[in-house]
Amino acid sequence: MAAAKRVRTFKEARLGLSKGEALEDAKIFLERERSVKGEGCPLGTDFFAVMRAVAKNDLAAAYEKLLEADPFPAVTGRIAPDPYPETQVFNRKSQKISLRAIACFVADQVRVKKASAQPRSRQKVAVVGSGPAGLAAASGLARLGFRVTVFESSHVLGGTLSYCYPLFRLPEKALSTSLSRLQAQGIEFVSNILIGRDAGIQELFDQGFAAVLLACGAGVPKGLGIPGEDAAGVLSVESFLKLRHWMKAGIEPYSTPLDVGRKVLIVGGGERAFDAARILVRLGRTVTVVVSGSDSALGVEAAMAREAAEEGVKVRTFARALRVQKDHVGCVKVLECEHLDYKIDGQGQLTTVVQPDSDFTMEADTILTVAGGRPDTLFLHRVPGLEFASDGAPVLKSGTRHETSLGGVFACGQLTEPDAGFLAAVNSGKRAVGEITKFLEV
Numbered sequence: 384m385a386a387a388k389r390v391r392t393f394k395e396a397r398l399g400l401s402k403g404e405a406l407e408d409a410k411i412f413l414e415r416e417r418s419v420k421g422e423g424c425p426l427g428t429d430f431f432a433v434m435r436a437v438a439k440n441d442l443a444a445a446y447e448k449l450l451e452a453d454p455f456p457a458v459t460g461r462i463a464p465d466p467y468p469e470t471q472v473f474n475r476k477s478q479k480i481s482l483r484a485i486a487c488f489v490a491d492q493v494r495v496k497k498a499s500a501q502p503r504s505r506q507k508v509a510v511v512g513s514g515p516a517g518l519a520a521a522s523g524l525a526r527l528g529f530r531v532t533v534f535e536s537s538h539v540l541g542g543t544l545s546y547c548y549p550l551f552r553l554p555e556k557a558l559s560t561s562l563s564r565l566q567a568q569g570i571e572f573v574s575n576i577l578i579g580r581d582a583g584i585q586e587l588f589d590q591g592f593a594a595v596l597l598a599c600g601a602g603v604p605k606g607l608g609i610p611g612e613d614a615a616g617v618l619s620v621e622s623f624l625k626l627r628h629w630m631k632a633g634i635e636p637y638s639t640p641l642d643v644g645r646k647v648l649i650v651g652g653g654e655r656a657f658d659a660a661r662i663l664v665r666l667g668r669t670v671t672v673v674v675s676g677s678d679s680a681l682g683v684e685a686a687m688a689r690e691a692a693e694e695g696v697k698v699r700t701f702a703r704a705l706r707v708q709k710d711h712v713g714c715v716k717v718l719e720c721e722h723l724d725y726k727i728d729g730q731g732q733l734t735t736v737v738q739p740d741s742d743f744t745m746e747a748d749t750i751l752t753v754a755g756g757r758p759d760t761l762f763l764h765r766v767p768g769l770e771f772a773s774d775g776a777p778v779l780k781s782g783t784r785h786e787t788s789l790g791g792v793f794a795c796g797q798l799t800e801p802d803a804g805f806l807a808a809v810n811s812g813k814r815a816v817g818e819i820t821k822f823l824e825v
């Protein structure tokens with residue numbers, strides 16, 4: 384879709400492949416690429432097997448193959464980078480063939496049917512949190528025959544996928560069909576329940592759950608740690624995105640009463656910065672993403688940076704935020720920054736240096752900060768026997784990656800690795816399945 388059209392809509396920005404294109408791309412990929420360079424798919428998807436099934440027009444088989452490693456290919460296909468980045472195969476239109484786009488096409492085509500009721504005779508397992516890590520674990524456990532219930536504190540399921548990702552990148556249908564498939568697998572979902580407050584971990588055990596997996600994410604925003612950050616009009620990018628999603632006041636998405644003014648600065652890069660920026664330009668705001676590195680270190684794929692620039696998002700590189708200046712009533716006025724530069728040090732390493740006397744200011748009505756998050760465990764701190772480290776993450780038993788200090792309680796996703804991205808969160812959920820299974824088999 385052309386930028387001028389894209390920026391007037393919240394509909395999906397990248398148009399998917401037609402059936403003809405997907406089948407042809409799969410065939411060309413198989414003809415030209417016998418071995419791939421670089422690492423395989425981080426989730427372990429056998430993309431060659433998927434492409435062989437697509438090339439034969441056997442989309443059901445392709446989908447089953449995808450599901451072996453990826454519980455929600457319609458989501459992954461839209462938000463994860465292509466596997467084998469070094470492998471470049473071009474189609475007849477001279478476009479690089481995207482395996483994720485083909486996978487996404489397959490997942491969008493195949494209708495969700497009631498799963499061929501797998502015997503679910505094994506123990507009951509509770510999963511706390513319905514983000515990618517919790518959902519991946521729930522899917523893996525259900526595939527092994529465990530009876531799984533996912534408890535979610537929000538009214539919507541999907542964690543950050545549901546309330547942070549913009550609709551033009553992850554449309555509601557892609558997530559809802561993925562959730563329907565998990566429900567069809569027999570997984571139960573209970574929303575609007577905050578575990579640790581509305582029900583304790585012991586209560587879950589009392590209800591017959593043999594193990595509990597905490598997949599609560601890292602939803603407590605960290606600040607930038609600069610003076611003036613407490614000004615009205617400074618908020619984390621995640622808080623902004625949540626408010627926009629949750630307070631759907633009208634029929635149009637994002638038409639909430641949150642007033643950000645005209646000029647918005649986003650301090651920090653990465654997908655969440657550019658997602659927020661692209662929502663804001665669609666709402667007619669002037670947006671600048673302020674980063675301390677160069678154009679090539681924005682923390683997003685080149686295509687996302689290019690699309691954002693085409694839509695009107697500005698980027699200020701080599702700028703370090705120093706402090707927020709407030710007006711007389713305590714609202715954001717300007718962001719004070721300093722210019723950075725690069726220098727090669729004695730060991731030939733590139734280092735950042737501050738340009739002397741380079742302070743400058745940028746006016747802002749709102750400043751969104753991108754500084755990551757801390758584990759979301761406020762209510763779990765009261766659980767006797769569950770220990771937490773100083774960074775907020777649960778203490779894990781030595782020799783394990785998911786088993787906590789409290790017997791039968793496991794943890795995964797951003798709760799244990801606060802910087803984990805989507806694929807790492809999914810893999811963590813998948814790995815936790817192995818440790819839970821081992822624990823329950825003893």
Ligand SMILES: Cc1cc2nc3c(=O)[nH]c(=O)nc-3n(C[C@H](O)[C@H](O)[C@H](O)COP(=O)(O)OP(=O)(O)OC[C@H]3O[C@@H](n4cnc5c(N)ncnc54)[C@H](O)[C@@H]3O)c2cc1C
Pocket residue numbers: 462463511512513514515516517534535536537541542543544547548549576577578579598599600601602621624654655658759762795796797798802803804805806808
């Ligand atoms: C806007 C945005 C864009 C992003 N884009 C990308 C991207 O392009 N690529 C990428 O790799 N990563 C991206 N990420 C990061 C990625 O989304 C996260 O890595 C991933 O969502 C972490 O998954 P999780 O399951 O650990 O946690 P979450 O998705 O945060 O899910 C945790 C869930 O637990 C629930 N919960 C918390 N406490 C409780 C409790 N006590 N009881 C019940 N429920 C509870 C929460 O409500 C939440 O639903 C992005 C993040 C954001 C915010």
